[in-house]
Amino acid sequence: MNDDLLGRHRAVLPDWLALYYDRPLEITHGEGRHVWDAQGNRYLDFFGGILTTMTAHALPEVTKAVTEQAGRIIHSSTLYLNRPMVDLADRIAQLSGIPDARVFFTTSGTEANDTALLLATTYRRSNTVLAMRNSYHGRSFSSVGITGNRGWSPTSLSPLQTLYVHGGVRGRGPFAELDDYDYVAACVDDLKDLLGHTRPPAALIAEPIQGVGGFTSPPDGLYAAFREVLHERGVLWISDEVQTGWGRTGEHFWGWQAHARSGPPDMLTFAKGIGNGMSIGGVVARAEIMNCLDANSISTFGGTQITMAAGLANLNYLLEHDLQGNARRVGGLLIERLRAAAAHVPAVREVRGRGLMIGIELTKPGTDEADPAAASAVLEAARAGGLLIGKGGGHDTSALRVAPPLSLNVAEAEEGAAILEDALRSIQ
Incomplete structure (x- = not known):
């Protein structure tokens, strides 16, 4: 068979x-x-x-929530008020650490990162994006264009100009032999040098721990040090929490919190675990960034009632236990x-x-x-x-x-x- x-x-x-x-x-x-x-x-x-x-x-709590919601209504789109979507957005906004947060739901991490790139490039009026070497951010045309892992990047064509930064892989590369303090300093110097040779980028997108890249990560504090350099130039920081979010790392609820010296990121993206198998992704951003689009935009399947019910039940179980x-x-x-x-x-x-x-x-x-x-x-x-x-x-x-x-x-x-x-x- x-x-x-x-x-x-x-x-x-x-x-x-x-x-x-x-x-x-x-x-x-x-x-x-x-x-x-x-x-x-x-x-x-x-x-x-x-x-x-x-x-x-x-998980019985999630199975029950999905079954009960399916018996009422499965889907209506974002053109109508949706209580489960608002309820889950409330919880995620509070947990995100981002002030005046807004939440937009998608159906996957790929789509979440794609949305974050749309927001960042629109807000900053720039199509230049900084990404990490050995990174992975999804399989859409734009997210492939910022993926720094050639095994998952089937084309060099992209709507974005992507510049790759050192630092995501502690044990390999030109700075691997340095101690953590000098490693961070060298990566920051490299970032400053890179920024001196290009027009101002829209954002840096980075996984706190690189997932497809083999669960590699920099020393704690690297992205905080990057953030200080970026903030001076108005460049946004997007933390890709598709794999690191919801407490998986144990020490923190979000991966960015290992780099929290300079505060939360401007945006974070999430997916995977929140749905416990149901298709949920999303972006959390400061209101001024999330609201920068000046054209209509909806999501047909992002935030649909049955996935939101699963996400709420799953998040409640995770926090309560x-x-x-x-x-x-x-x-x-x-x-x-x-x-x-x-x-x-x-x-x-x-x-x-x-x-x-x-x-x-x-x-x-x-x-x-x-x-x-x-x-x-x-x-x-x-x-x-x-x-x-x-x-x-x-x-x-x-x-x-x-x-x-x-x-x-x-x-x-x-x-x-x-x-x-x-x-x-x-x-x-």
């Missing part, structure tokens, strides 16, 4: 629509931190549909367990991350050369052991991505770490 489905997939869907595993997996249902495939095999899920299943599979705190506690245990396991595997260059957002970078032993074949082999071995994880990391895709639902418990963390340790050892 799976072979038949794979054949049909290949016959009607694009060749570039990637599938994990030599024998691709059909997931039929899930519960808690586990999913099952079409053959009845059970897996511990440490990737959550690319960080979208944020709290748990089949302190899943940010759980990510800090259980994630801290998991990352230390993985570091101990990796110490005996020469192919592991680094185990990095925060909370339940952990990257394991693989290289050819004794070198800094990326080893995507090893990453694929570990992915297969983990699946064989009953664990699902992800991949990422630059154009060579040699980093493993570990991002379980935030309700992960200690026993599940230990179980997953043991499976992953065996998978890592299997490539030696």
